Amino acid sequence: MLSKSCVYALRAIIFIAHNAREEAKIGIKEIAQELDLPVHYLGKILQQLTKHKIIQSIKGPNGGFYLDRESKQVRLIKVIEVMDGLDVFFQCGLGLNNCSEEHPCPLHDNFKVYRDGLYTLFSTTSIADLANKIDEGNAFIQNFPSKLKDSLK
Amino acid sequence: MLSKSCVYALRAIIFIAHNAREEAKIGIKEIAQELDLPVHYLGKILQQLTKHKIIQSIKGPNGGFYLDRESKQVRLIKVIEVMDGLDVFFQCGLGLNNCSEEHPCPLHDNFKVYRDGLYTLFSTTSIADLANKIDEGNAFIQNFPSKLKDSLK
DNA sequence: ATAATAAAAGACCTAAATATCTTTTATTGA
DNA sequence: TCAATAAAAGATATTTAGGTCTTTTATTAT
Numbered sequence: 001m002l003s004k005s006c007v008y009a010l011r012a013i014i015f016i017a018h019n020a021r022e023e024a025k026i027g028i029k030e031i032a033q034e035l036d037l038p039v040h041y042l043g044k045i046l047q048q049l050t051k052h053k054i055i056q057s058i059k060g061p062n063g064g065f066y067l068d069r070e071s072k073q074v075r076l077i078k079v080i081e082v083m084d085g086l087d088v089f090f091q092c093g094l095g096l097n098n099c100s101e102e103h104p105c106p107l108h109d110n111f112k113v114y115r116d117g118l119y120t121l122f123s124t125t126s127i128a129d130l131a132n133k134i135d136e137g138n139a140f141i142q143n144f145p146s147k148l149k150d151s152l153k
Numbered sequence: 154m155l156s157k158s159c160v161y162a163l164r165a166i167i168f169i170a171h172n173a174r175e176e177a178k179i180g181i182k183e184i185a186q187e188l189d190l191p192v193h194y195l196g197k198i199l200q201q202l203t204k205h206k207i208i209q210s211i212k213g214p215n216g217g218f219y220l221d222r223e224s225k226q227v228r229l230i231k232v233i234e235v236m237d238g239l240d241v242f243f244q245c246g247l248g249l250n251n252c253s254e255e256h257p258c259p260l261h262d263n264f265k266v267y268r269d270g271l272y273t274l275f276s277t278t279s280i281a282d283l284a285n286k287i288d289e290g291n292a293f294i295q296n297f298p299s300k301l302k303d304s305l306k
Numbered sequence: 307a308t309a310a311t312a313a314a315a316g317a318c319c320t321a322a323a324t325a326t327c328t329t330t331t332a333t334t335g336a
Numbered sequence: 337t338c339a340a341t342a343a344a345a346g347a348t349a350t351t352t353a354g355g356t357c358t359t360t361t362a363t364t365a366t
Contacts, residue, residue: 001154001241004324007248014247014259027342041325047344060333061341088154092292094167095160099292106167106286106293110278114270121263133259139245139252140259157354180312194355200314213363214311 006083009045011035013079014140016055017067017131025064045083052082067127076130077122089119159236162198164188166232167293169208170220170284178217198236205235220280229283230275242272 002010012031019034020026028046032039046065050057054074057065080086092099093111134140155163165184172187173179181199185192199218203210207227210218233239245252246264287293 001244004248011247011249029342038325040327043343044325044345050343057343058333059331059341059343061335063333063342065343091154093154094164094293095157096164096292103292106283106291107278108292110274111271114267114274117267117270118264121267125260125263130259138259139249139256139261140247182312191355193357196313197315197355203313210313211363212311212313212361214365216312216363218313 001088002080003084005045006080008035008037008042009049009079009083010076011140012037012042012046013049013055013067013127014130014134016065017072017127018134020064020066022056022066022068025058025062025066027064031065048082049079054079054082072128072131073126075123076125076127077119079127080122089115154241155233156237158198159233161188161190161195162202162232162236163229164293165190165195165199166202166208166220166280167283167287169218170225170280171287173217173219175209175219175221178211178215178219180217184218201235202232207232207235225281225284226279228276229278229280230272232280233275242268 012035015031015035016026028043029039031037031046032042035042046055046057049055050065053071055065055071056068057063077086092105093107093115094105096105099105099108165188168184168188169179181196182192184190184199185195188195199208199210202208203218206224208218208224209221210216230239245258246260246268247258249258252258252261
């Protein structure tokens with residue numbers, strides 16, 4: 001469905017939204033550790049997101065990543081667009097490139113319902129929406145091996 | 154969403170269902186030509202499907218592929234299972250391996266609707282269902298470069 | 307039996323995604 | 337201005353998906 005890079009990106013952004021502020025940025029090593037992701041690979045991903053202004057970063061001592069007010073309102077679909085492109089949401093279920101409303105493939109009408117549904121979901125959900133849903137009983141937290149988990153006890 | 158191999162497999166099966174019978178099997182070269190797929194790659198795919206009894210094949214002169222009565226009733230999900238596995242339909246939208254009904258990730262409930270919808274669609278749709286839907290105004294036909302298209306005029 | 311046919315099987319190649327390592331640049335505080 | 341810090345950038349390695357080519361096996365008709 002979504003590439004590994006894209007899913008890592010979403011996890012990282014939600015984590016940053018939930019754990020950093022401009023006055024208390026979070027470093028890549030800590031993000032990687034908490035989310036159990038390869039540091040350098042994550043670095044590449046955050047680099048892309050920064051370039052597209054989806055997250056904010058500052059170099060040097062006390063540097064790190066955070067989300068400004070605008071970035072927290074970014075929709076998931078934007079992240080997907082940057083990482084994977086939006087082709088998944090416009091492609092035929094049978095991979096036919098001439099499948100369309102006028103000349104639908106035999107799976108088209110049924111498939112479209114869910115493909116469009118996902119597109120709408122990702123287009124209407126913001127980073128903040130997800131970050132705000134994080135609480136103790138949540139898989140997102142359960143997944144953190146160390147710090148955050150403890151910090152909530 | 155689905156791998157290329159899987160989508161090729163679905164296209165090929167539908168094509169075979171629509172164009173072959175036990176008394177008039179269709180060869181791999183013709184399938185590849187009509188669907189515009191690489192012959193040998195398609196060969197590998199059909200080989201897998203044959204091994205799993207999802208299609209029938211006969212070697213030698215007048216040999217080729219066809220679907221018996223049972224195979225036409227096979228559901229798309231079975232093909233997906235053989236080609237890609239069913240993980241897509243049971244994985245968390247954020248790729249968390251401990252996301253569950255009890256400890257859902259913040260995307261879980263909304264994502265599940267569409268992921269489960271697709272699973273149900275593929276589980277209830279048979280090869281025959283799709284093959285029977287093929288007609289002239291159909292993307293599946295439009296896609297055929299030569300023979301079949303002409304034969305329907 | 308043998309030649310021709312067509313799928314099965316195995317070996318191999320290529321490109322893309324995933325992942326790691328090293329060097330450079332920007333920033334800060336001493 | 338210099339040392340330390342942390343992200344950016346570049347180069348390289350590994351793995352998986354996608355694709356090709358060659359040989360083998362089964363079947364048929366002559």
